[in-house]
Amino acid sequence: MQAAALHQEFTATVRDLATDGRGIVEHPTGQVFFVSGVWPGETARFRVTGFKQRFGFAQLVALLEPAPARVTPPCPHHGVGERDCGGCPWQFMDYRAQCDAKEQRVRKTLARHGIDAHIAALRPAPDILGYRNRAQFKTDGRQLGFVAAGSNRLAPITDCPILTAHNRDTLRTLLGQLPNTAWKPQRKRGWTTLDVDDAMPAGDVVPNQRRPFRQGNSAQNSYMRQWLAERVQRLDPSRTVTELFAGSGNFTEVIAARGFQAIRAVEGVVESVAQLDARALQGTHALCHNLFVEAECRQLQARTANSSVLVLDPPRDGFKHIAALLPKKHGYRDVFYISCDVATFSRDLQVLLEAGLTVRELQPLDLFPHTPHVELLCWLQA
Numbered sequence: 001m002q003a004a005a006l007h008q009e010f011t012a013t014v015r016d017l018a019t020d021g022r023g024i025v026e027h028p029t030g031q032v033f034f035v036s037g038v039w040p041g042e043t044a045r046f047r048v049t050g051f052k053q054r055f056g057f058a059q060l061v062a063l064l065e066p067a068p069a070r071v072t073p074p075c076p077h078h079g080v081g082e083r084d085c086g087g088c089p090w091q092f093m094d095y096r097a098q099c100d101a102k103e104q105r106v107r108k109t110l111a112r113h114g115i116d117a118h119i120a121a122l123r124p125a126p127d128i129l130g131y132r133n134r135a136q137f138k139t140d141g142r143q144l145g146f147v148a149a150g151s152n153r154l155a156p157i158t159d160c161p162i163l164t165a166h167n168r169d170t171l172r173t174l175l176g177q178l179p180n181t182a183w184k185p186q187r188k189r190g191w192t193t194l195d196v197d198d199a200m201p202a203g204d205v206v207p208n209q210r211r212p213f214r215q216g217n218s219a220q221n222s223y224m225r226q227w228l229a230e231r232v233q234r235l236d237p238s239r240t241v242t243e244l245f246a247g248s249g250n251f252t253e254v255i256a257a258r259g260f261q262a263i264r265a266v267e268g269v270v271e272s273v274a275q276l277d278a279r280a281l282q283g284t285h286a287l288c289h290n291l292f293v294e295a296e297c298r299q300l301q302a303r304t305a306n307s308s309v310l311v312l313d314p315p316r317d318g319f320k321h322i323a324a325l326l327p328k329k330h331g332y333r334d335v336f337y338i339s340c341d342v343a344t345f346s347r348d349l350q351v352l353l354e355a356g357l358t359v360r361e362l363q364p365l366d367l368f369p370h371t372p373h374v375e376l377l378c379w380l381q382a
C-alpha cells in the first residue's frame with residue numbers, strides 16, 4: 001500500500017491517547033497519526049494534515065461511531081479548529097471517562113518503566129468548572145484569549161467557565177478594556193501576556209509580568225497539603241528535612257507546622273525564595289539553587305547530607321539530577337515526591353528505587369479537569 005499523502009482521507013478506530021491528550025490512530029499503511037477531539041474506541045473518517053518524522057497529524061472529518069460518553073462541551077470556545085481555544089482539549093468527554101483515562105495512563109506509564117507499585121484510585125476534582133485560580137491570557141491589544149487548539153494563534157474568548165468566579169470577573173473587566181494600544185505585542189512577539197490570579201484585583205494586572213508559581217486548583221491543593229500533613233505527622237520532628245522546588249512555601253508551611261527542627265527549602269526563582277524567606281516559617285532556611293544544574297545539586301548534597309526526609313515538587317521536567325542527591329550511602333528514609341508529569345516521575349522513581357527506597361503510597365489526583373494533566377503524590381520509604 002502507498003504511504004499516506006497530505007489531505008488524503010482514511011477511516012480508522014482510535015486506539016489510545018497520547019500524553020498531550022490527542023487520539024492515536026493508525027493509517028491503513030500502519031503509520032501512526034495524532035488527532036485532536038477523539039477518544040479511544042471511536043471510529044471516524046480522518047484527513048491527513050501534516051507529517052513530522054515518523055508520525056503524522058490528521059483532523060477529524062466525520063465521526064462514524066462516537067463514544068457513548070461524549071457530552072456537549074460546557075464552553076462555547078471549545079473545539080479543534082484554528083480559532084478554537086486549546087485550553088481544555090477533553091471537554092467533549094464525560095468527566096468519569098476523563099478520570100479513567102488519566103488513571104490508566106499512570107498505570108501504563110509505570111508498567112512501561114517496569115515499576116510494580118500499588119496505585120490508589122485517582123481522586124477526581126470536587127469542581128469540574130470554576131476551579132482555575134490563576135490563568136495567563138494572551139492579547140494583541142484588539143482581542144484577548146488563549147492559544148488556539150489547531151494553531152499557535154490567539155483564540156479570542158468572551159468567557160471561560162473553568163475560571164473561578166473572581167477570575168471570570170477579572171476577565172470581563174479586561175475584555176472591557178479592549179481595544180488597548182498598551183497591550184500591543186512588543187516586536188517579534190505574537191502577543192502580550194496578562195497573568196491573573198484570584199488573589200489579585202483586575203487593576204493589578206501587569207502586561208508581560210509572570211506571577212510566581214501557585215498550584216492552579218485551590219480545592220485539590222488543600223487536599224495535597226492535607227495528604228502531606230497527615231504523613232509527616234507520623235515522622236519524628238527531630239529529623240532534618242530537605243525540600244526541593246519549594247516555590248514560595250506552599251508545602252514548606254505544612255512541613256514546618258509539624259515542628260521539624262531544621263528544614264532546608266530550596267527554590268530556583270529569586271522572587272519565590274524571597275517570599276518564602278519573608279514567611280519566617282519555624283525551622284526553615286530558604287536556599288536559592290538552580291536544580292537543573294548538576295554541579296549545584298552536588299553542592300547541595302554536601303549541605304544537606306544530614307537530612308533524612310526529602311520532599312520534592314518539581315516542574316514537568318522532573319528532577320533529572322536526583323541521583324546527585326542520593327549517593328550510595330544516602331540518609332533518606334522518607335521521600336515525598338509530588339509530580340505533575342507521570343513520564344518524568346517514572347524516570348526519577350527508578351532512581352529512587354535503585355537507591356533502596358520502596359513505594360509506600362502512590363495517589364494520583366486530578367488538578368485540571370478537561371485536560372490530560374494528572375498529578376501524583378508519592379511516599380517512599382527506605
Ligand SMILES: C[S@@+](CC[C@H](N)C(=O)[O-])C[C@H]1O[C@@H](n2cnc3c(N)ncnc32)[C@H](O)[C@@H]1O
Binds near residue numbers: 213245249251266
Ligand atoms: C510545581 S512548582 C512547585 C512549587 C511549590 N512546591 C508549590 O506547591 O507551590 C515547581 C517549582 O520549581 C521551581 N523551579 C523551576 N525550575 C527550577 C530550577 N531549575 N531550580 C529550582 N527550582 C526550579 C519553580 O519556580 C516552582 O516554584
